[in-house]
Amino acid sequence: MTAAPTTSGAASRRHRWRLAGAALAVAVLACAAGLAAWVAALGPVPFDRAAEVSTTVVDRHGKLLRAYAMADGRWRLPVHAATDVDPTYVDLLLAYEDQRFRSHGGVDPQALIRAALQFARSGEIVSGGSTITMQLARLLEPRSRRTVGAKLRQIVRALEIERLRDKDQILDLYLTLAPFGGNLEGVRAASLAYFGKEPKRLSLGQAALLVALPQSPERRRLDRHPEAARAARDRVLARMVHEGRISAEDAAAAQAEPVPHLRQPMPLLAPHATDAAAAGRRDGAVIRTTLDAGLQNNLEALARDRLAAMGPDLSVGILVVDHDSGEVIGHVGSPDYFDARRAGQVDMTRAVRSPGSTLKPFIYGLAFEDGFVHPESLIDDRPIRFGNYAPENFDMTFQGTVPVRKALQLSLNVPAIALLDRVGASRLAARLKQAGAALVLPRNEVPGLAMGLGGVGITLNDLVTLYAGIARGGDTLALRENVGADTGEARRLLDPIAAWQVGNVLIGTPPPDNGIHGRIAFKTGTSYGYRDAWAIGFDGRTTIGVWVGRADGAPIPGLVGRTAAAPILFDAFARTGKLPAPLPRPPRGTLIASNPKLPLPLRRFRPAGELVRSGTEQTLHIQFPLNGSQIEAAGLGAAPVPVKVAGGVLPLTVMINGIPAGEIDSRRQRLVAPPGPGFARFTVMDATGAADTVVVRIQ
Structure with a gap:
């Protein structure tokens, strides 16, 4: 009589469990569907934010010459942990922030459980339990408030990021975006601003400091709160000692390191060249130039040192070229980019100036090419008049009859003008233009004999192009500063024999006091009124040009190419760090003979x-x-x-x-x-x- 209710009650309970199970399943499915819809509404991971980085200009070896702040004023430089960052820093970062980074899938359950327990006990978020990947998710989609919803979003995004990127890529993105206070983002920008160097080699104290800053970047800014930054750094070191990752002695030494309290300027090498390279580029471009950062640094120091002793109004331009390739490896446009008195932002390698006597080698080259004169021919240096034009030498004296070789080495004016009269000024101008030099003549003027002594305008860039053509054996290449830029086809300047003869003469020019005879083929020049001092030279590898003067073109009494520019030229060759390379051997068919053994027409030049x-x-x-x-x-x-x-x-x-x-x-x-x-x-x-x-x- 009592069995029936018992059976009925059991059936009822089973029915209720089925209903509850069904309801739970529906609820789970509804939650899953809602979560799926919410995840779908998030859209794709905004990786494009990480692609927004500062434009950087690097040298031929990838070394940073200059970086430009982004359009919004932030400094964010691209970085690769494997090549750009000290391993000590990476090890400290992972040990302190995310010990299981290499093994978890974007979320560390142990860290999340610990964070949840801390939240339950205190009623607020004590530690977020965030992995590096979750922190990257927050950096890609910044949120102003730390809420449970925001944490859930980070978790979902972290899982997506781990599915779309490998661990090295995730670490690179984090090191690019991590905040370090103010407008500094990424470990490269922070290391350059705080330590004045790339993060490739950091001390233990510097590495610990960079680990500590992103946790609270504004309250630990080195330029505002250095003591707070120091305390945070020391906590990182203490924890690493506690975990047995570093020794107490190393930690003590790191804690004794001073904490910078001022930001340093970002690298600024070759400012004129980098400005030109970056012109018109958008944020994110990495521009590789042909410059050599080490040489560039040496040349800029040379320019500052030399000009400091020459006066506050003078400027200088230096151009160093590999003449076989046409690549510019050193470019100094002024001694100080920010010196307004020197007009430092004017690139004097591009300024049109009077070349003085620096065009004479091309007059002699055409004369050699034409075959009416030879380096051992005799030529008269005597008073002479060409119509209304009577050239005189710089020292107002005459040497009489001299070998052509000596006439060029001593830069005698009368022989040069006599040869130009025979060669033809228009022909010289046409040949130089054909070789890539843009000569600037006075308005409504045509090439005349005065151009042989500087009566024309030219840039240091074009002069170096021409002299590099002599060094190359008579053909010029357009100079280039950006890797991959087209130099175009070689253009004829002189035939190979004439080019070799010019170089062979110039290498015998008496050097300045700081030079060694017979190492560098060079020519100096001084423009009318002592406005421009020049020295251009080459060995078997490199061509270097130097200009000295005032950017506004005002005269400087006593400014002479031999004493003002030539010493800088020889110092520049010394600062390349290489011994001068020998000039090439004479081309086949070159006539090498003393004057008495020359054919009769070549023994003496006749107008x-x-x-x-x-x-x-x-x-x-x-x-x-x-x-x-x-x-x-x-x-x-x-x-x-x-x-x-x-x-x-x-x-x-x-x-x-x-x-x-x-x-x-x-x-x-x-x-x-x-x-x-x-x-x-x-x-x-x-x-x-x-x-x-x-x-x-x-x-």
Whole structure:
């Protein structure tokens, strides 16, 4: 009689459990669906925030030259833990912040349980139990309040981050975004601002300090609360001693290290070059230049030291180039970028100035190329007049008859102008332009003889390009400062033999007091009125150019290239840290002989129109075309050009631009095919070796 209720009660309980189970399942499913919807509403992890970093300019080896603050004023530099950060710092960071970083999946359950118990006991969050990944999630999506909801969001994001990135990538992102007080984000920015160095090599005390700062970056800012920062650093060290990770002796030594209380300026090497490289770039770009940070630092120190002794108004430009590649490895635009009195932000390597005598080697080079003079030829240094122009030497004296080699080494003005008169000023200007130099002439002026002594404008950049062309064997390359930039094709400046002869002459130029003879081929120059002092030189590897003067172009009495710029040039070569490389051997076909053994026409330079006397016979002379004339003979189907001569001993050979074009007939004339448009050199040589040359323009 009593069994039925018992059976009915059991059935009822089972029914209630089924209903409860079903309700729980529905609730769980509803929660899961809600959680899934909430997670979906979060959207993708905003990794693009970490891509927003400061623009950085690095040297050829990846060393930082300069960083630029982001558009909002923050400093955040990209960093890779494996290559950019001291392992001691990484070990301390993981030991202090996230000991199981390498093993958990984004969330450390033990740390969360500990944090939950602390919250239950105190009613507030004591420690967040956050892993490095959870902290990264907070940095990617900053929240102003620490709430349970915010913590849940971090957990979800941490799990997503661990699924999308590996541990090394997560650590890199954290080290890039971690706050260090003020506008400093990331361990690189903090190390540079507080210690003045990259975080690749940190002391134990510095590493512990950088571990402590992100926990409370504003209350521990070194430039505002250095004592709070010190206390936090010491707590990190004490805990590491307690856990047996460092010795008490090492911790004591680290605690004795001073805590910086001022920020240091960010690196600022090659400011003019880095400004140019970064122009137009957006935040996040890493720009690699061809510069060498070590050499650049040495050159900037050299510029400051030399100019400090020369006066507060002078500026300097220094350019160092690997002439085989055209890569600029050193670029000093002024001695102090922030010196307003010196106009320090003006890049003097790009300023157009008068070159003084620094164009003379190219006059001699064209004369060597034309074949009417040789380094051992004799040339007169005597008073002479070219129309209304009467050039004089710098010291107002004359040397008489001297070898061409000595005339260039002593930078004598009269021989240079005499050669330019024979070569042609327009031809010199055209050749330099063809080689990549932008000459600036006075308004409404055409190239004239005065350009041989500086009557034209040019930049240090272009002068170095030209001298590097001599060092390269006669071909120039456009200079480049950014890795990957195109230098374009080589452009002709001089033929290889003429280029070698110029270099061979210049290496014998007497050096300044701080130089050694025969190591550097160089030329100095001083512009009219003592406004610009120049020194450009090269060895077998490197070309260096130096300019000294006032940025505003005002004269400086006594400013001379040999005493103001040449010592800086030789010091710059010394600060490359390499011994001067020898110049190349002479090209095949180079005539090397003393003056008595030269062919008769080369023994002495004679101005255009002066005949070469070789004996009792009538002197060889080209009657047509006339030297300096213009001939309308270019283009397809153009009529041949007659070459007429007088005198000389048969047979007579015609050469155009050094290439044989046949023999003169018995009537002492020959029709020759005109070369292409431009300057052409017609030479006739007789059986005795006597020769005459004219230069005409074909158009």
